[in-house]
Amino acid sequence: MKFKDKLKTNDFIITAELFPPKGTDISGVLERAEIIAPFVDAVNITDNQRASMRVGSLAMCAKLLQKGIEPVLQIACRDKNKIALQSELLSASVLGIDNILIISGDHPNAGDCKDAKPVYDLDPVRLLKAARGLEAGADLSGKPLKGSPKFCLGAVVNPQANPDGLQVEMFNKKVEAGAEFFQTQVIFDAGAFKKFYEKLPKNGKIKVLVGVSLIHSVKFMQFLQTLPGVVIPESVQSRMLGAQDPLDEGIKICAELIKSLKSFAHGVHIMAIGKEEHIPKIIEASKIQEELN
């Protein structure tokens, strides 16, 4: 079933993300894509994530499609002006890629090219509207298109940003602008997500896939804590610090989180950041936990 159709069901949806390499050797990413594909509904490809230059998301998405894996193209507003952004959307459609996740993108300050010009010519809300405009047959200047695309549009929110009311506001603005699904910033606390989730308007149509991550080592946990908007609860920190086998503990933590999210959330978006080969194990473990209950 296509991701867009899956969003219309009541099934628990699982997506995961992969990031393209710095360099032309994409074999590792393709291998990982094939390992996770049977376990997920779609695979996101990040767009120069953390403002670090890599192979483009569009090219990697096209490669996934060739392998029969359904991609979600991430587009960051950071690097392209409105001409390039709209063109990217049309190019995606021409290649048969219709799942698009629109994000602002980490500021260049976060990356390896700090003096790069931060473009943000359009912001996510305006890019969502522009994409809907292209579907309706016109570009931002009002010029008619010869053939118009059809998208499944997603956006992001951060359930743990403080003040969270501003994120609720952004959720509503993005829905109004055309977002059909959301993938959230990483959370490690199902309760904290639930609190946020209860503040969102319920119309049942918009699916929110909760961002979860695999903490595979203590060092990686410390890195995660430096990322904007990531909060790791004390309980998770102490489990990781005391673990004999941190990777195994991380898999358990992630699986338990997915299990508890299953009781009320629409799905999860797994960001295993370089350890995607463990995603099948996480998903299997979350199912076993569910059966045990």
Place this chain on the structure above:
Amino acid sequence: MKATCGAQALFIVGCGGCAKKCATGDEAAILALSDSLKKAGKIVLGTVIVDSACDMRLLKRDLLKNEAFLKSDKAVVLACGAGAGALSALTDKKIVTGLNSKYLGTVERANITHKFCGVCAQECVLNETAGICPKTRCSKGLISGSCGGYANGKCEADIMKDCAWCLIYNKRK
């Protein structure tokens, strides 16, 4: 100093407007510059402070007929780009800008200024954003609302800075 290369006799133009407020184009700034130019072996033929260096009418009235200015090889302008550009448009004389302009500043008190407006030349959004300009004060210049990277009201790109959208959100509440 590099830009004064090849010129022996210099003239210094100060500005009585913003550059004076910032203490970068006032008497003291002119004096300091003229001292260091002299130490570098240059001659300072004269100095003048134009009320507003960005006003071509005042430049014409107060500077263009000044004999020392006319005799000088180059004129160093202690004003923003609008002032240096104005003078450059009015004369064939070589102009050296002595300052790097940062932004159109809002003055809080001496030496404390803020960048509240980027003079975007588009429809001003302040009526919709509680008087706080996200084009200028959000690190990503997001117009429709925040990103998800702020933490406790601080910006993801610079934790020393308030997130503009959190300021707007709190002011609207």
